[in-house]
Amino acid sequence: MIRLFSQGMLGLAIYMGGWYVGGSIFQAVQLGAVGLFIAAGALALMAGGTRRIDLCAAEVILGSAFVFAMLVAFVRGNALSTEFGAMFLLVLASAAVLARQPWVASIDGVFRCAYIALIASVLVVQPSEYLTSVAGTVERAVGLVRFAPLGMHPNLSGLVYGGGSLLFFQHFLTTPRVHQKLFALLLSALCLSMVLAASARASLLALGLTGLIAVLLIARRGSRRARTALILSAIALLAIGVVKATAIADYLTIILDLDSPTRGVDSGATGREVIWQEGVKLVFSDAMLFFTGRGVRAAGPEVIGFPVESSYINLALEHGVVFGLLITLAFVVTAWRTFGRSFATGVMNPALFVSGLMLVFVLMQSIFNRYLVAVGNPYSLWILLLLVRLNLNPARLASASASAATPPRRPRPPLHQAVGTHAASPP
Template sequence: MNALLRFVSLWLLGLAVYVGGWYIEGPAFQAVQMGAVALFLGAAGLALMAGGTRRLELSAAEAIVGAAFLFAMLVAFIRGNPMSTAYGAMFLVVLASAAVLARQDAAASIDAVFRRAYIALIASVLATQPAEYLASVAGTVEYSVGLVRFAPLGMHPNLSGLVYGGGALLFFQHCLATPRLHHKLFALLMSGLCLSIVLAASARASLLALGLTGAIAVVLIAWRGSRRARMALVLGAIALLVVAAVKAGAIADYLTVILDLDSPTRGTESGATGREVIWREGVLLVFSDPLLFFTGRGVRAAGPEVIGFPVESSYINLALEHGVVFGLLIALCFVVTAWRALARSFATGVMDPVLFLSGLMLVFVLFQSVFNRYLVAVGNPFSLLVLLLLLRLNLSPPRPRSAHFPLTSAAVGHHAAPQA
């Protein structure tokens, strides 16, 4: 019975991830999003019923994020904002569910579920939008419209950059971790397809975040990696330089088109799409009221329909929703967790690819969140994965119950490598 409950729990989790990747226009949108959240809660509930959930102390990350959303819910209630209060309550329930899933021993199975759900999403994209995908990834420009940006399954191009940029890292993690050659090649193919969707969406913030994340990875491998890893890094760099030298003109032309660099509204002369103006307005609003500075407005209470303009930065949005103190604490949770994961991935002298890429996924979302407000979210596949990673990497190792049940988990974040 317990095995059946765990099996159904993983299926519900996979459905939650898959459904969360569809953005249907119209009144059905909220129903689909709430359906994905309900599936996630159901997955956690069945996992708890199945037993085997590790009883670990509340981690600092769970306490900080939970307290931040509880505080935001209370602020919204006092301000008389029932919708924001409901959102705060929903986030708390999702956080509790993520804490349950993060404490399952089958971490490898959960990671595999996310990969399979991503495969289903990519297959759905290619099956339902082949013409749009090919036109966008080729850099099609329409007269008086501009660059055609791809919206996979209705998802906004900016959010697509987060979801599929994170998916590229997820599959690259499996490529490094699995010992089987055909699994490596398939994971590399899926990682490439995810990157192609990011390019088709012209999600420049995500491309920049991936570039910065890759730069950090290169520095860490060059500094702390094994001789074999450094040699692979050198050979890869040489291969890239050769390709760049041979195809420099074609690459430059493609990047100019796909990044929309010559556009009057998105190009190099546009002032970063006006984001610096929006950021300045957001910062001024944070400091305009001492009460708002410390308390914020409540979850999802800083949207353009409320404050009059979009806040295109997670960090300003956190300050507006949770107050500066809790906003900083949430951001620090991500920064510290990423730093610890990356440091511990080299603790044995040989890079742990699962832990290393887990840390890089958090680094990616931190960089990407400078330009978009998706650092803490539950309505898309990658944000659910990030939430699970944040909690899982902060759990203390379980204590052995007896000599017959040896300790199977190592230090914080040393979860099992995912299998195919």
């Protein structure tokens, strides 16, 4: 019963994190979502059965970065940043506990159910706004109408629902049932339409680059069947592109706002290169700031005078260059190792493969937005859990699973099964 409550609180945390209501209640909703996530980890720990697996490198790096940022903020006299650092540390601890549960594979289903609830809420609460935006409506003196699902900023919507499209595409590849495949494909398409409606170009670019990496990996290391499916898909997309070339070009020009004077191709990435230069200049302006940063959430526009529209510059400003590089490397190395493991048996493991693509997506998207390390939205919570799960030592996980099994003489599962239990949904 406690475990069920833990899973319920996790689902509610994900769902609440997708609501960005206006006014004074916003902070309460966001803190409530974070509190529910922490409570889910605490209840899972109370229920017992948590596997005794040593801390992985990603947990050590992130945990050390948060503790160091707390100390820096405390010395600077920034109480709010100190509290943010403590909150991030508690969320990381909860993610570590949840990733060590024997029912860890069911977490994937919890996230999918929460996403389904969010998509249904959007379609019920904002049907006309969604249809108006996804159609590429342009209003005089306003420009392109960008969709904000449940009040969420369009750029953040690109991260949340772009990542959601990969989450459901993973289920499409792994589930053996036809009706579940079709439902997962439909939800993946709906998530992608949310990104289009929000005109979240950074996320669309990140999805495109992620898809390109997937194509290159499958072409190089995939099985004959995977390569054949890739070729057939490419031929089908090329045929559609040739037949509907004009309509597709017109729609993309509108939905991407390419002709806009402020967001178009001549706007210099909507002014981001100027902001990036200012951010880099600020990082190198002070030797102490270069190494220590300012503390978690202490580099906002209200503090430094301008927004930092890049996770990597933001990490340097908040955690210092050293910890910023270590955090980035934790994501990059995890993605690299996950791709290697997904082809280790000679046949692609789709669950592991798409897990690696999810990390690539958030790394690409974070070039243009500062969401690489966050706790206030559904996809950032998913990425944090995924990062921990993919870094847990498979051999130790198998050993812990075998030692806890009943009867005691039950043979240990093969290594590839152990990898599947902590990396993603089982086949």
